[in-house]
Amino acid sequence: MASITLDNLGKIYAGGTRAVGDVNIDIADGEFIVLVGPSGCGKSTLLRMVAGLESISEGEVRIGDRVVNEVEPADRDIAMVFQNYALYPHMSVRENLAYGLKNRRTPKAEIDRRVDEAAEILQIGKFLDRKPKALSGGQRQRVAMGRAIVREPAAFLFDEPLSNLDAKLRVAMRLEIKELQKRLRTTSLYVTHDQLEAMTLADRLVVLNGGRVEQIGTPLEVYRRPASAFVAGFIGSPAMNLLDAGAVPFLPGSAHAGQVGIRPEDLDVTADGPIELQVTAVEELGAQRLVHGHTAGERMTITLPSDAALSDVLRLTPRPGALHLFDRQTGARMD
Amino acid sequence: MKRTIFRNQLLPWLLLAPQLVITFVFFLWPAAQAVKQSFLREDAFGTRTSFVGLANFEKLWGNAEYLNSLQVTAVFAISVTILSMGLSLILAVAVDRMIRSSRVYTTLLVWPYAVAPAVAGILWWFIFNPTIGIMPYVLAQVGYDWNHISSKSDAMTLVVIASAWKQISYNFLFFVAGLQAIPASLREAAAIDGAGPVRRFFDITFPLLSPTTFFLLVVNIVYAMFDTFGVIDATTEGGPAQATNIMVYKVYFDGFVGQNMGSSAAQSVVLMMLVLVLTVVQFRYVEKKVEY
Structure with missing residues (x-):
């Protein structure tokens, strides 16, 4: 459990292209923040900077009180759910869930306990011995979330986790993620291009456009008082x-x-x-x-x-x- | 698959003819000759030929030189395979980590594949030449007296290096393609899961590369056993004292230098069987992809 602070965060790629600039977000402990914007707005880059998969060109990322700019992804105490799930195809579901704990030299009994607990929460107990390719899209999605849960990290990072699912499953999983987050109270940063997903999941929304923050606010604040014409046109359907x-x-x-x-x-x-x-x-x-x-x-x-x-x-x-x-x-x- | 229906019955055969003729003249016919020959024995002047059944094969198993050749071939093939696959995997992983200059390196690393085996052999023969080569000079500085003309192990080392060098390009290309087929998010997930670079390689990258690795394993063994004739012929000619006389070279040497056609033919039939087994292995397992 921890707060996350993005302080004047910016990303400039080699060659001078600016992907993200002047991003200031204070994420409270246990808060569910959704980064939303059209493709190419820098939301994934921002998330990957928090995860440590992308270097930070300007500003600071703090998790809790610790500046993590130079900290390896493994040591940031975060877990990430990827768009394509990124399950290890040669490992069983159990091994997938346990991998992060094994690397951290967690005792065997503790690993088993946490894996079984996560499997229970996500109802994937009967798939534990299967390989990912024997699972449906929704089941893979659950395993990917399970891999994040077992680690009991300070924060969850979600990179468009539902965009590979069909429409019906997406709505169901959306609700599950929401309920899960409410139950675990883990600080979450969620990236999506789907404004409906953003509205329904977020405690607060961050609307991004062209690498800049257009507005930060609760879904209703953003809906009722969009800070710019861009936000006005982006949030709300129709x-x-x-x-x-x-x-x-x-x-x-x-x-x-x-x-x-x-x-x-x-x-x-x-x-x-x-x-x-x-x-x-x-x-x-x-x-x-x-x-x-x-x-x-x-x-x-x-x-x-x-x-x-x-x-x-x-x-x-x-x-x-x-x-x-x-x-x-x-x-x-x-x- | 697209199917084309020919109205004319003759046309498809005509289109196939060049390939069929080449296969027949350069493969099927000589192969049949070899099988036939392997059951015959000729006298020293080629005037009389008699049928001897399996005698030529039986003789091989009692022949110390042939058994030595089997062993040499095994050592040679395994060494070439490990050396060339190991090096090309290291190079491929290095190139896979590059962003901008990878194309340049890839192009440069592919060049050795365009060099003919005999030329590659000569090239390394010069580099390692005890009198004029650069490597013996360098090795002499560290106190090693290189001489592949008299030392069995030096000779083996030379042909292994020359053969492996040529195959690195091929392996490298397949490894690079294999590495690029592994989604970056898997390695990122592993990084977040607390696996360091070495751990990531052995836990994630290498297992996911196993279909490529297995395919290359078969290809490299076949290469080392059959396509390295030129390298051997241009450098050691099987010597010294049979130390580099791999099976395919011995077939040639016994048949065309030693004029022992029956034995040579029997040896080539044994080789044919080996190719057959390797091909079956390749088709059975590689075509289906290695399970992971």
């Missing part, structure tokens, strides 16, 4: 409508802003609404429908109840307080 302020001059505050953001669920159909939506497509989701269209040349999506009336032109009114205004130059939130 994505927030980002309209050029010039196209909707009648909306309050748009005179000074560059972009006006409105979530699809924050628009109501009214007879005299100021926004005129030319409907181009409708997607039925069952519980609700997504209506796509454009207004004044800007693309726009709204969500409506599945029984709402449809027509080619809808007049829309934004709910009060639902407008997000972003700066023309920086894209930063204006209020």
Whole structure:
């Protein structure tokens, strides 16, 4: 158990390419932090810097009170779950789980106890003597997590652990990871490009873009008050409508802003609404429908109840307080 | 697999003909001749030939020179295999750790493969030549008197080095490919699991490389036993005192120098059997990949 501090962390590759810069994150003991961002935003690099698999060009990583910049991965007291699980294919599940403990000269009885305990928690007891290739994707995923659990490390690092699973299993495993983390109270750093996974798992989200932190906050804070146009467009599904302020001059505050953001669920159909939506497509989701269209040349999506009336032109009114205004130059939130 | 249906029955045979002719003329026919010859005995002038059954084979087992050749071949093949595979594995691991310059090294390390065995033999023969070579001079500085013309062990060392050197390129390429097929995340996971570089190599890398290693083991043994004729012929010619007279060289020497066709043919049949066994081993196990 430990806190993790990323202090002005930066990564510059040989050749001068900057992957990550000015990252400051304080992770409290037992907290579940999710790093989220589009591919190439530096989130995996950041995680690998914490793990010690990537050298640190600038700043400091502290685990507990200890600066670990120059500490070997093995000595950082962390465990990592890889995207491809990275199970040792020539070892049985039991050997996979025990390998890290064996290398640390843990007594045999203690290894057995911890392996059996982890197997119990993850319900992989009956696979212990199988080789990884005889397991399904979900089972491999559990073994990979088991390998992290048995070590009883100060922190778990997850590198997109669910992205190789099919959609249904992903949702199930997501919940399991959440429950497991709540139960073990181990500080966790989790990387994903899936904003839904990020929202559901995180105590706090770190939204990254182009190697920089765009916003840090709880899922609801980030959802309700996105700090920038990028975060606004990235978090939330369907994505927030980002309209050029010039196209909707009648909306309050748009005179000074560059972009006006409105979530699809924050628009109501009214007879005299100021926004005129030319409907181009409708997607039925069952519980609700997504209506796509454009207004004044800007693309726009709204969500409506599945029984709402449809027509080619809808007049829309934004709910009060639902407008997000972003700066023309920086894209930063204006209020 | 893609199947092509030929309308004309003759065309596929025509397309196959060049390969079939080559196989027949240069392999099947001489091989059949050797088998036939191995049951015959000719007199010294080749005027009379008589059928002797398995006598030629029986004689081999009582022949001290032949038994010596078996032993020499075993020592030679094992030494060449271990030396060339060991060195190329070290080189491959070194190159695998490089990021930018690995292509340059790979290209350079492949060159020896383009050198003909006889040329490789001559090359090392010059390097180790007791009169003009650089290595005997260097060895003399540390007090070793190198002479592969009179010393059996020196001669063996020379042919082993020359043969192994040529095979390093081939092994190296396969090892590099094998290493690159091992996901980096496995080694990273092992590093986080507390395994140091040496431990990682023996616990993770080497076991996962075993299909490549096994394949190369068979290939190298076959190479050492059959393709090193040129090296031996250009350097020691089987000497001194039979010390480097490996089976394939003895077949040639007894047949074409000693003119003992019956014995030579029987020896080549034994060799053929060996190739057969090695080929079966290779197909049975390598094609299925070694289990891990």
